[in-house]
Amino acid sequence: QVQLVESGGGVVQPGKSLRLSCAASGFRFSAYAMHWVRQAPGKGLEWVAAISDDGDYKYYGDSVKGRLTISRDNAKNTLYLQMNSLRAEDTAVYYCTRDPGGYPLAYFVYWGQGTLVTVPS
Amino acid sequence: EIVLTQSPGTLSLSPGERATLSCRASQSVSRNYLAWYQQKPGQAPRLLIFGASSRATGIPDRFSGWGSETDFTLTISRLEPEDFAVYFCQQYGRSPFTFGPGTKVDIK
Numbered sequence: 404q405v406q407l408v409e410s411g412g413g414v415v416q417p418g419k420s421l422r423l424s425c426a427a428s429g430f431r432f433s434a435y436a437m438h439w440v441r442q443a444p445g446k447g448l449e450w451v452a453a454i455s456d457d458g459d460y461k462y463y464g465d466s467v468k469g470r471l472t473i474s475r476d477n478a479k480n481t482l483y484l485q486m487n488s489l490r491a492e493d494t495a496v497y498y499c500t501r502d503p504g505g506y507p508l509a510y511f512v513y514w515g516q517g518t519l520v521t522v523p524s
Numbered sequence: 525e526i527v528l529t530q531s532p533g534t535l536s537l538s539p540g541e542r543a544t545l546s547c548r549a550s551q552s553v554s555r556n557y558l559a560w561y562q563q564k565p566g567q568a569p570r571l572l573i574f575g576a577s578s579r580a581t582g583i584p585d586r587f588s589g590w591g592s593e594t595d596f597t598l599t600i601s602r603l604e605p606e607d608f609a610v611y612f613c614q615q616y617g618r619s620p621f622t623f624g625p626g627t628k629v630d631i632k
Contacts, residue, residue, distance in 0.1 A: 406598055448569065448612055448623040464620045509616035510559040512580065514568035
C-alpha cells in the first residue's frame with residue numbers, strides 16, 4: 404500500500420534553515436508528481452510546492468517563493484523540502500502528498516501523517 | 525489567486541440526516557478542477573471527490589459532488605457517525621492551488 408512518511412520537523416529559530424524529507428513506498432515513486440501542503444495549528448490547508456515526476460518542473464505558492472525549495476531523489480524514493488529564512492508564519496504541519504499523475508495535476512490522492520515545524524515568534 | 529469560500533462554517537446535524545456543503549469560487553474554476561477532502565482531528569486529510577463529481581477510490585456512494593464554474597456542492601446523503609469531520613474544497617485549475625477555509629460537520 405502507498406506510504407508517505409515525513410521527517411525532519413522540529414523547532415527552529417527565525418531566519419534559520421530546515422530540510423524536510425518524505426520517504427515514499429508502495430508505488431513507483433518516479434512516475435508521480437509530488438507536493439507539499441501545510442496546515443498551521445488550528446487553521447486551514449495551504450499548498451506549498453509541487454514537483455513533476457522527473458524533477459524538471461517545480462511550482463511554488465506565493466508565500467514561499469524564493470525561500471523554500473522542493474526536490475526529489477528518485478533513486479532513493481524520497482521527496483525533500485529545503486526551508487530557508489524561516490519565519491513564524493511558516494509554523495505548520497507539513498504534509499507530503501502524491502499527485503494522480505506525473506505532471507502536477509494538483510489534487511492530492513495520498514497524504515503522509517505530517518511533520519510539525521515550529522518557528523517561535 | 526482563486527479564493528474559495530465555504531458555507532456554512534459549521535453544520536450541526538444528527539446521524540442519518542443529509543448534509544449539504546457549499547464551496548464558491550471567486551473566479552470560474554477551469555475544467556471543474558475542484559476537489560473535496562475530509563479531515564478528522566489529528567489526521568491528515570482524505571480525498572473524497574475530484575473533478576467536482578468523481579469519487580475517489582474507496583469513498584462510499586453516500587458522498588456526492590456536483591457543480592461547475594464558481595458554485596460547487598458536496599452532499600452526504602445520510603450521515604454516518606464517522607462522517608462528522610471538517611470538509612475542505614480545493615481548486616486545482618489554476619496555480620496557486622487554493623483551499624477553502626472548511627466546513628465543520630458536527631453532531632447536533
